[in-house]
Amino acid sequence: MGDRGGSGRPAARPATIKDVAAAAGVGIATVSRVFSGGSVSAATRERVLAAAGDLDYRPSAVGRSLKLQRTGGIGLIVPDVTDPFCADLIAGVLECARTFGEHVLLDAAHGDAGREAAIADRMMEQRVDGIIVVPEGDPAAWHSVVGAGGWVVSVDRVLPGPPDVLTVLIDDRAGVRALVEYLVGLGHRRIAFLGAASPGAPTGVREAAFRDTLAQLGVAVDEDLVVAARPERDSAYAAAAGLLQRRAGASAVLAAGHLIGEAAVLVARELDLRVPADVSIAMVGDVSWAELCDPPLTAVARPGHDAGYRACELLLRDRTRARGGPVLLPTELVIRGSCGPPRRA
Amino acid sequence: MGDRGGSGRPAARPATIKDVAAAAGVGIATVSRVFSGGSVSAATRERVLAAAGDLDYRPSAVGRSLKLQRTGGIGLIVPDVTDPFCADLIAGVLECARTFGEHVLLDAAHGDAGREAAIADRMMEQRVDGIIVVPEGDPAAWHSVVGAGGWVVSVDRVLPGPPDVLTVLIDDRAGVRALVEYLVGLGHRRIAFLGAASPGAPTGVREAAFRDTLAQLGVAVDEDLVVAARPERDSAYAAAAGLLQRRAGASAVLAAGHLIGEAAVLVARELDLRVPADVSIAMVGDVSWAELCDPPLTAVARPGHDAGYRACELLLRDRTRARGGPVLLPTELVIRGSCGPPRRA
DNA sequence: GTGAAAGCGCTAACAT
DNA sequence: ATGTTAGCGCTTTCAC
Numbered sequence: 001m002g003d004r005g006g007s008g009r010p011a012a013r014p015a016t017i018k019d020v021a022a023a024a025g026v027g028i029a030t031v032s033r034v035f036s037g038g039s040v041s042a043a044t045r046e047r048v049l050a051a052a053g054d055l056d057y058r059p060s061a062v063g064r065s066l067k068l069q070r071t072g073g074i075g076l077i078v079p080d081v082t083d084p085f086c087a088d089l090i091a092g093v094l095e096c097a098r099t100f101g102e103h104v105l106l107d108a109a110h111g112d113a114g115r116e117a118a119i120a121d122r123m124m125e126q127r128v129d130g131i132i133v134v135p136e137g138d139p140a141a142w143h144s145v146v147g148a149g150g151w152v153v154s155v156d157r158v159l160p161g162p163p164d165v166l167t168v169l170i171d172d173r174a175g176v177r178a179l180v181e182y183l184v185g186l187g188h189r190r191i192a193f194l195g196a197a198s199p200g201a202p203t204g205v206r207e208a209a210f211r212d213t214l215a216q217l218g219v220a221v222d223e224d225l226v227v228a229a230r231p232e233r234d235s236a237y238a239a240a241a242g243l244l245q246r247r248a249g250a251s252a253v254l255a256a257g258h259l260i261g262e263a264a265v266l267v268a269r270e271l272d273l274r275v276p277a278d279v280s281i282a283m284v285g286d287v288s289w290a291e292l293c294d295p296p297l298t299a300v301a302r303p304g305h306d307a308g309y310r311a312c313e314l315l316l317r318d319r320t321r322a323r324g325g326p327v328l329l330p331t332e333l334v335i336r337g338s339c340g341p342p343r344r345a
Numbered sequence: 346m347g348d349r350g351g352s353g354r355p356a357a358r359p360a361t362i363k364d365v366a367a368a369a370g371v372g373i374a375t376v377s378r379v380f381s382g383g384s385v386s387a388a389t390r391e392r393v394l395a396a397a398g399d400l401d402y403r404p405s406a407v408g409r410s411l412k413l414q415r416t417g418g419i420g421l422i423v424p425d426v427t428d429p430f431c432a433d434l435i436a437g438v439l440e441c442a443r444t445f446g447e448h449v450l451l452d453a454a455h456g457d458a459g460r461e462a463a464i465a466d467r468m469m470e471q472r473v474d475g476i477i478v479v480p481e482g483d484p485a486a487w488h489s490v491v492g493a494g495g496w497v498v499s500v501d502r503v504l505p506g507p508p509d510v511l512t513v514l515i516d517d518r519a520g521v522r523a524l525v526e527y528l529v530g531l532g533h534r535r536i537a538f539l540g541a542a543s544p545g546a547p548t549g550v551r552e553a554a555f556r557d558t559l560a561q562l563g564v565a566v567d568e569d570l571v572v573a574a575r576p577e578r579d580s581a582y583a584a585a586a587g588l589l590q591r592r593a594g595a596s597a598v599l600a601a602g603h604l605i606g607e608a609a610v611l612v613a614r615e616l617d618l619r620v621p622a623d624v625s626i627a628m629v630g631d632v633s634w635a636e637l638c639d640p641p642l643t644a645v646a647r648p649g650h651d652a653g654y655r656a657c658e659l660l661l662r663d664r665t666r667a668r669g670g671p672v673l674l675p676t677e678l679v680i681r682g683s684c685g686p687p688r689r690a
Numbered sequence: 691g692t693g694a695a696a697g698c699g700c701t702a703a704c705a706t
Numbered sequence: 707a708t709g710t711t712a713g714c715g716c717t718t719t720c721a722c
Binding site for chain 2: 714715716717718
């Protein structure tokens with residue numbers, strides 16, 4: 001029965017276990033038992049519950065955490081919550097955390113190493129049970145978190161250094177390979193690589209996979225066709241425009257991330273290039289608009305939700321096991337209409 | 346100097362204020378002062394800091410929260426983190442929370458009233474300083490949270506009942522009105538309304554605004570052209586297909602949300618309707634793909650980031666003020682290429 | 691400037 | 707089955 005005055009509220013500070021005990025005429029231990037599942041006689045339990053109801057009592061997780069030395073919270077740090085991959089990741093973590101009865105502290109580092117470290121610090125002070133992170137900052141900072149007794153799982157990035165950090169990876173190597181093979185199979189020999197990507201997308205392994213696969217297939221890489229951009233919209237756009245404008249003779253473009261893929265699509269349209277007649281376009285990261293643009297974009301789907309789920313599982317269930325290298329999650333090549341045979345020269 | 350054994354770690358439990366005090370040869374009060382900014386002689390501070398560094402000491406937020414009766418955390422509950430509007434909202438809350446030095450507990454309710462209430466409960470037990478929510482569940486549950494002494498701000502929904510919940514709204518009414526006026530100005534008289542929407546998009550006020558504006562403009566509403574779908578992809582698709590297939594003679598389609606807008610675009614393409622030659626399409630919610638599809642979609646942009654930021658500000662700064670009705674945020678009509686004059690019959 | 695001690699809300703060991 | 711008590715890590719009076 002909260003007293004809700006007219007304006008400026010009473011801010012009645014919440015009832016404590018003591019209040020309930022007094023109201024029910026029992027000891028505080030009994031109240032505790034009622035709420036944490038000890039054995040209490042039915043009659044007493046009834047009285048306690050009634051009193052608790054009257055007082056609007058909610059056990060304080062703060063008190064409990066202090067006693068138990070464990071908060072039941074996990075930290076999640078992503079580069080950018082509005083990135084579709086990150087959003088999927090978050091959803092996965094949330095879903096898994098729920099099954100373990102844990103809650104999630106979220107923050108975004110936006111590629112700022114200092115901020116990332118500060119967030120981690122704060123989460124450690126909050127005594128989270130572990131941290132899941134898509135790290136973009138200083139690897140040393142993360143090893144030191146582990147050194148301080150923390151548990152961390154790195155998603156979509158491998159942290160150089162001692163293998164004290166659990167890791168969940170997405171098999172971009174295989175994804176890019178499949179895509180390149182598909183393109184080459186279509187007849188393409190001059191394939192451009194637009195590097196750099198969305199947050200959550202280290203371009204290094206993708207470029208390496210691009211080069212390796214081409215080499216394996218006996219196709220030469222034209223360095224003029226390998227371009228890099230920073231993971232911002234305008235940089236991506238500039239890079240794509242630079243490549244497509246000079247018409248270096250690419251018959252296909254592989255965009256290493258959805259941001260740069262978006263740029264490629266936009267630039268192609270602006271240049272009145274028909275897709276895939278004039279140029280084929282494909283990208284890594286199967287975001288929702290891939291199906292919406294015209295023609296729909298062929299893309300390598302990356303399982304962000306699974307990655308988040310597995311990372312959380314790793315943290316909460318498989319800690320001891322975890323020795324045994326990174327978890328590697330498969331990608332899927334989603335073929336749509338944006339790639340076709342190259343135009344006959 | 347954390348002892349990192351070979352496998353299965355020591356799990357050295359973190360140093361406490363006592364450990365530091367002992368190591369530095371001072372009282373715990375002094376250590377506390379060093380870390381919470383009390384007055385301490387430079388020499389002592391030095392010693393304490395050194396000891397703390399050795400022990401890898403981090404003040405426990407749990408201990409502090411218990412003492413201070415305030416955790417510095419705020420709860421955020423959205424329908425679905427992967428929805429672009431929700432993602433923007435989250436980003437806004439995160440940004441504002443940072444400036445106040447607060448952290449954020451996130452969870453998703455997925456339209457499940459029971460889950461929403463359970464999440465709120467848990468957050469209250471965590472003793473968050475307040476909760477920001479895009480409520481889809483039982484309004485009574487939220488009023489009772491307030492009754493229990495909690496602070497809640499509702500975003501993008503108005504909760505019926507006593508005005509004890511702070512509110513941040515987006516002016517969809519004006520947004521839809523602008524869009525309808527634009528369409529009518531183009532010459533359209535038979536405008537279809539595809540209702541239901543993404544999470545974070547109550548369709549009611551949009552439909553009302555649609556009808557009102559049309560009435561004001563002296564244009565009759567054909568009930569056959571007003572269709573509703575549930576906020577899932579297939580339901581949206583079915584609704585759009587139903588409408589467009591029977592060719593009820595709509596010259597323009599107003600999709601009330603991005604999910605149903607997506608469906609409209611897809612269906613139009615499938616039916617080989619040219620946009621905007623055969624049919625104009627516009628939607629509420631300016632998601633990133635609007636610019637990517639062909640032609641780019643005219644849309645009403647909804648300021649999710651701002652909404653989140655303002656909600657957080659309201660919670661953290663303006664509590665007392667807050668009397669004075671909901672905060673209302675403006676939308677913006679973003680005109681692209683998907684709408685044109687109706688085809689001459 | 692610094693230390694001793696109380697107490698925040700809770701759980702668990704121990705006593706009854 | 708239930709009550710008493712200690713103590714989790716911290717801040718903050720109150721003495722000195």
